[in-house]
Amino acid sequence: MTAIADLGTTRSTCTASDFQQVTMSRALNLALQDALAGDDRVHLLGEDIGTLGGVFRVTDGLAATFGDSRVTDTPLAEAGILGTAVGMAMYGLRPVVEMQFDAFAYPAFEQLVSHVAKMRNRTRGALPMPLTIRIPYGGGIGGVEHHSDASEAYYTHTPGLHVVTPATAADAYGLLRAAIASDDPVVFLEPKGLYWSKGEIDRSAALPRLGEAVVRRTGPSATLITYGPSLPVCLEAAEAAQAEGWHLEVVDLRSLVPFDDAGVCASVRRTGRAVVVHEAQGFSGFGAEVAARVSERCFHHLEAPVLRVTGFDIPYPPPMLERYHLPDVDRILDTVARLQWEDSTQGGTT
């Protein structure tokens, strides 16, 4: 498997250096640490983020370093947490909220949709919401029900929100810093299955711009469009596809909103074929938007319909059955095989 950690060129690691080989969880931790140190308006709120350091240890040590007024354990009430953060943002702070798991962000849905997303617009810019809402999402960790939802489509459909999801440690660091620096609310989706995957980060690099996809692997045959937890499996599939003679390009969206139309379409126009891959249930999922806009914008370049490999339209399965639900290499390759290769020369573009 082409692990996400292998993507960057490896440099010698040294604790004091800006370059570090770290887990995604640690990359996020460092991003929070640097954001807290760099801007005293940054405040972290959430359940168990203080003394415990969060159930995924993303906030480990931060309360000790910055004190509980900067890193605050809240009562157990997600609407209250997000609503409190809205008020803090109204006063000019930059709250970073942690939701403990994807499904436990739902109680805050009204605050998110009706206030976080709309406050700037409502007030013609007078009350911006420079909020970051961190949500661990996705499956593959054997979690019981409500611990593995991929809820991105609820957020991508909500105007006023940015929706960002890293797939590498470097992006986890860079995108989280960029999210916190953004003057708009960012739903920051952390692929919990990748928390312990490793990669190199550079704490001194310029912050990435939100809204740019990245090509993780080039190839002329077809484009796999994916993000977050599904990137490693897409890269693995691309590797395996070579045996079948397909040279797949892999695009990591990173930012779902704003969407990188230019980047995605450039790839699909090159390859003429596309498969969208994500964990969430497919129906009305984010992949539908990707497929619809790619079909619309690249219509004459398409040799085959844009296909989707997604979770089934079922409640997230219990731990022992989740592997049947999640996109895997075989299902991706089966789908690539359905891209009507008989109609044209493989990998051909129009």
Add this chain to the structure above:
Amino acid sequence: MTAIADLGTTRSTCTASDFQQVTMSRALNLALQDALAGDDRVHLLGEDIGTLGGVFRVTDGLAATFGDSRVTDTPLAEAGILGTAVGMAMYGLRPVVEMQFDAFAYPAFEQLVSHVAKMRNRTRGALPMPLTIRIPYGGGIGGVEHHSDASEAYYTHTPGLHVVTPATAADAYGLLRAAIASDDPVVFLEPKGLYWSKGEIDRSAALPRLGEAVVRRTGPSATLITYGPSLPVCLEAAEAAQAEGWHLEVVDLRSLVPFDDAGVCASVRRTGRAVVVHEAQGFSGFGAEVAARVSERCFHHLEAPVLRVTGFDIPYPPPMLERYHLPDVDRILDTVARLQWEDSTQGGTT
């Protein structure tokens, strides 16, 4: 404008007869009345649905007829209402919940996604959720913010829910009866802009099956795929299009989940072109699913990409600006004009 009320053949109306010419609001009222009378497990819950008869008068007179134990004013708490309904369904009742407006259903989002949608699956069928959740949705009535959201995509993306929306009085009656009779939870979206539109209902007709789209107008040039509040404007557009030489077919989905793939694809295969029309913001909207699946399933029949006419990706506008946001005849016709007519004979199919 081809009003929705003109669709059926008009018969002479008489109060005692099964056929009646009524507003959609009244059709819904009669459906509730007949459901209450026909099944003592049916209970209505909501804010102001009793004495007041609901802010849209959909429950008018029902508390007086059936008593407040059947038609109950609740405290003002949407999660509490839906959660209470879940418990009632666990005990074998068939609760029908009213949410007062679209955006005021968001507080109940967790109950909806994590319980209503999942309870049957969780218990392998032992605890079905024969719940109906009525939500007035959409705009065009000059409502202030939070009163005009089109929130269907949040629900269509949630496995375990059915999502149904009528566009005529007849469907309002029939589909609501069918929703209440369903052993599964149905999110029943009522296009509030059409509450006062009139049409004929037949209280003795067989209940429609959920999951079937209907062709409201036939035509060989292109298919407009729509539902709920956008049906009248699509019919009007189809009428106007004749002047341009386009004979548009109009498909009213009625049921978003389950989706009528067969019906929709049959139409698009006939016409070779499709435009999806809805009020909700387009990005990650339900139209994306329609466009994606039509593009995938009808790829070789398509003369042009499937296009979408939707609300913009903005918070719903204030009353004085909503007309710029909502799909109108001109925007639909402009979009139809972009269906690459130059490439083929008009209205041609493959």
Add this chain to the structure above:
Amino acid sequence: MTVLYPPSAGEDSGTVLLPSSEPLSLIDAASGTESLDASVLLELYRHLVRGRRFNQQATALTKQGRLAVYPSTTGQEASEVGAVLALDPQDWLIPTYRDTLALLVRGVDPVDALTLLRGDWHSGYDPLTHRTAPLSTPLATQTPHAVGLAHAAALRGDKLVVLAMIGDGGTSEGDFHEAMNFAAVYRSPVVFLVQNNGYAISVPISKQSAAPSLAHKAIGYGMPGVLVDGNDAAAVYHEVRQAVERAREGGGPTLIEALTYRIDAHTNADDATRYRDTAEVEFWLQRDPVTRMERHLRGRGLLDDAEVARIRQEAEDMAQDLRSRLATDPSPVALDLFDHVYAHRTPQLEEQRSLLAEELAAAQSVHADGAEEVRR
């Protein structure tokens, strides 16, 4: 090691937090209010008169189609006015959807205060200038905002207090509970003012709560609860002021229930006769907050006919000004729809904005041609 719980809860730990058993401190018999300066009472009166006139005028404007909708506070002016006047300029007000009058008391221009209800934008005043949040339509959702704002100010060392307003119905929402709890745990400088006007649209308080009073809810969070006569502006002012001062000194939040009544229907669109009888309204008209204050001030010799006439004229002028400024429809700019969704327009919004701009230009040129509107 302190594992015993509640650590310091003695026999009376709950009882002391209960509202007084004599909650209705009628203005004429009020103890605390007696101590209020005459100037404060007169200021309250002035705002009551102005507020009443505003309510009448705004309701009239709905009939003329100048406002989309108006939720009146006729009958509730004492609570709106008394509470807001108790704030200092640096304090913040977090209103709920009915509180247009509170905005006025806070100094917002009446036309700007009505933007939401007129329909040209969602909110029409600068929240930072007025230290006043936009009117919150989703009920109770504003209460955690109040806590967050107060918490933020406290973290920054700024001694400001936040007044969060909510209706009786709103207290049933989970967000109210969560906000009360957060405020109590953080000892945030927030005053929660519940205007219990007897109804949530058509639903009477008896179907909303079985508590002895809504003020009793305070005890479950560990904060003081106060029940006050909401038709007595002086009493409301006094109680809110006390709570504000306690909060400012670090004493934490307070819940105040102001018992009042909504004389008008829920909004102009509502038919209140469906759910309440006129006798009930009559009863409350006897306790009219404006009349009561006037009678009280006259009785104490603080107000004479001339002053009453002057104040009424001032209110009349405001109404006249409002009428004329609302006489023409505003012309909100359609393309503004795209300008405040984000700090910078996304590429997608750029595209959509261009589409609308083209449509508008096409419609414009059709219009300029003087032609019948035809297809763009």
Add this chain to the structure above:
Amino acid sequence: MTVLYPPSAGEDSGTVLLPSSEPLSLIDAASGTESLDASVLLELYRHLVRGRRFNQQATALTKQGRLAVYPSTTGQEASEVGAVLALDPQDWLIPTYRDTLALLVRGVDPVDALTLLRGDWHSGYDPLTHRTAPLSTPLATQTPHAVGLAHAAALRGDKLVVLAMIGDGGTSEGDFHEAMNFAAVYRSPVVFLVQNNGYAISVPISKQSAAPSLAHKAIGYGMPGVLVDGNDAAAVYHEVRQAVERAREGGGPTLIEALTYRIDAHTNADDATRYRDTAEVEFWLQRDPVTRMERHLRGRGLLDDAEVARIRQEAEDMAQDLRSRLATDPSPVALDLFDHVYAHRTPQLEEQRSLLAEELAAAQSVHADGAEEVRR
């Protein structure tokens, strides 16, 4: 015309709802519990011993990878056992995620009770047979279900009571508030049992609530609140039983706070040393609910060595049975994923089921060929 509010609230209307100021009715000095039948006390003891053994065994099974996760109730057995035994067979239990032990007391087979935590399905027992809802993972969301169920039963004229269980942290959620309020307004036959075990994962109760006790929350809804020693099974049984009887007779809901302590970490995956010291745990080990009951029964001559040995052996047999029945992995059927989403599979689910069925068949045939796994 009754417009005065609160209609019948006298001076003490709040005070009478307050929890007693002597909440900790230690078993040896208990008044009400003295009246309990010896057979009830023995039954409580039997379940305590069994429950403790179950907690130990389940925790051990997580270490062996036989369970995905286990949130233990070691230290809380008195609350789990006492509350559930107070129910009659027709009553319903609505548990929260930690209450596996409550399921056992209710008669659910231990293996079925563990289905969620083993990971072969979301819930493993028939809720109708056991009149027990599935364990609710999203905190507090189960409390309105309890109200709805109780309300439905009352509407149907069925005299059953619903016990809703929740943790201290869960009381901060809006759903808890809404459920309490609905129950009080509808006077539904619900008993809310809050197990205050001092922590919500790492967050101590002092950061969760500033109330004198969680039982004090009852007053804000107009229902009685009771604070009970949650490590005293007899006291819990007694208080829950009283509340159940009151509810059954139409007396409405009750909130009971059982003060207890979570001896183990939050779950096997948690490291409790990060947020609490061992001295605190030691303190609570002194108040161990199993030992206390045993000592009490021995002191009263109701229990001897032989009976203790017999009861322990019974628990041991249960543990042994559990070990052996969980020794092999279950084989949940993948295609079941599609079978209970709706009453009937939608066309879309049919398609998806076929896709998975084909994949499984392909994998199967590869397997049958004895070949290396290759691309299907």
